[in-house]
Amino acid sequence: MPEGEQEKAIAEGAREVLETMFFAEVLGPAPAEAVLEDERWVRLEFQGNPPGRLSVGVSAPAARRMAADFLGVEDAEALSEAQVGEVLCELANMIGGSILSRLESETIFDLGRPEAAASAPEEAGAGVVCCRFDLGDGMLAVRLAMRGG
Amino acid sequence: MAFAILIVDDSPAMRSFIRRVMDLSGLEVSSCLEASNGEEALDVLRRHWVDAVLTDINMPCMNGEQFVRRLGEDAVLKSVPVLVVSTDATDVRIRRMLELGVRGYLKKPFSPEVLREELERVLEGSDA
Numbered sequence: 001m002p003e004g005e006q007e008k009a010i011a012e013g014a015r016e017v018l019e020t021m022f023f024a025e026v027l028g029p030a031p032a033e034a035v036l037e038d039e040r041w042v043r044l045e046f047q048g049n050p051p052g053r054l055s056v057g058v059s060a061p062a063a064r065r066m067a068a069d070f071l072g073v074e075d076a077e078a079l080s081e082a083q084v085g086e087v088l089c090e091l092a093n094m095i096g097g098s099i100l101s102r103l104e105s106e107t108i109f110d111l112g113r114p115e116a117a118a119s120a121p122e123e124a125g126a127g128v129v130c131c132r133f134d135l136g137d138g139m140l141a142v143r144l145a146m147r148g149g
Numbered sequence: 150m151a152f153a154i155l156i157v158d159d160s161p162a163m164r165s166f167i168r169r170v171m172d173l174s175g176l177e178v179s180s181c182l183e184a185s186n187g188e189e190a191l192d193v194l195r196r197h198w199v200d201a202v203l204t205d206i207n208m209p210c211m212n213g214e215q216f217v218r219r220l221g222e223d224a225v226l227k228s229v230p231v232l233v234v235s236t237d238a239t240d241v242r243i244r245r246m247l248e249l250g251v252r253g254y255l256k257k258p259f260s261p262e263v264l265r266e267e268l269e270r271v272l273e274g275s276d277a
Contacts, residue, residue, distance in 0.1 A: 020258035021166070071162065072169045086162040093160070093207075094257050097236020101256070108241050111207050113159075 006103065006129040010142050013098030014133060018140070021094065023069045024062075030132035030139045039063075039141075040085070041117040042092040046100060048109030052146035054099070055121040056092040062138025063088055089114035095142060121145070151179035152272055153197070157190040157204040157216065158183075158234070167203060167234070167264070174265035187216025194226050201271050203255075206235040206242070217249045230271045234259070 011029075018024040040063050043055040058066065067087035068076035092114040100109045121143050130143040154171070156164050164183050171178055182197060184190035188211040190202065202220075206213035213233060220226045231251045235242075238256040246254055252271040255264065 017258045020260055067162075071165055083162070086160065090160045090162045090166075094236050097238065097257060101236075101238035104239060106240065108239060108245075109237070111236065113207075113209070 003129050006144055006146070007131055009099045009102040010129065010131045010144060011133075013102060014095050014131070014140065014142055017091065017094045017098050018066075018133075018135075021070065022066045022091065024066055024135055026140075027134040027136055030134045030141075034132065034134070034139055036120075036132070036139050036141055039120070039139075040088055041120055042085075042088045042114045043117045043121060044092055044096055044114040045112040046096060046109055047112075048100060048104045049107045050146045050148045052127075052144065053121070054092065054096045054145075055117065055141075055143040056088070056095055057120060057141040057143075058088060058091070059135075059138030059140075062135045062140065065137060066091070085116050089116070099142075099144065151177040152200040153180045153182070154178055154268075155182045155184065155190060155193055155197075155199045155202045157185075157187065157202060157208070157213070159185045159205065159208040161185075163205070170261045170264050171268075174261045176265050176268060187211030187213065187219065190216055191219060191223075191226075194220075194229065199229065201230045201232060201268065203232050203234050203268070206233060206237055206246075214246065214249070217246065217251055221250055230274065232267055232271045234264075 015026045038060040039057045041057045045053050064076045067084040070087050128145045132141045156167050158164050184193050186208040204213045232253040233251050234255045236257045243254045253267050255267050
């Protein structure tokens, strides 16, 4: 599958999810020199044609603000780490579904359960596409690794 | 008229979001029950009357497709209207769920307005 097609699906899918359900504005691609600091990562495996893995990373302040917006909580600091983590898992789930619905619309795919990851994914090379988006108060990164892609 | 709704989703955050969106949409809800998978949902439905079920597909224990099949096999519960709310928007999946008898299929992400419209459409067509 061409990388350009995957990048387009990631950009459209992430923007749709962030703007519709997280009330977050995507300002555009993150600058090349931007560094994702103090980030939280969630990853999920998926089965389909082809299968693969999706990882979503969000800067900590942006993650907390997005969780508060999603849950309708005014004071983002009042949220527990577990609540922020739950919302990030849902974010990854929706971004995954949105991307794969664009890439695999003629097949059934199964999304695995999203899980918090201790660190950034290490996959690189052929079949791995990474896009980063500027959220104003932080950055969101989406890394898609399709096996045999 | 106020409606009783059952939300079936393994994510507490998503259940909370759907509840909030229903509140914001102005839909009159008399009771909003929750279950985290199909098995729990069947248990809730055997004890409570609801006007409609909103269910996810990807869930542990019993997923949304298995849950809808079980509903269809139950003489009492098969008339409960089901609206699928899922990230999976592939044509194949939507067709398969509609063939199983669900009344609607709402793709995540969705806006509050769209949820209300779909839910109202499903409720209008219900036997309640």
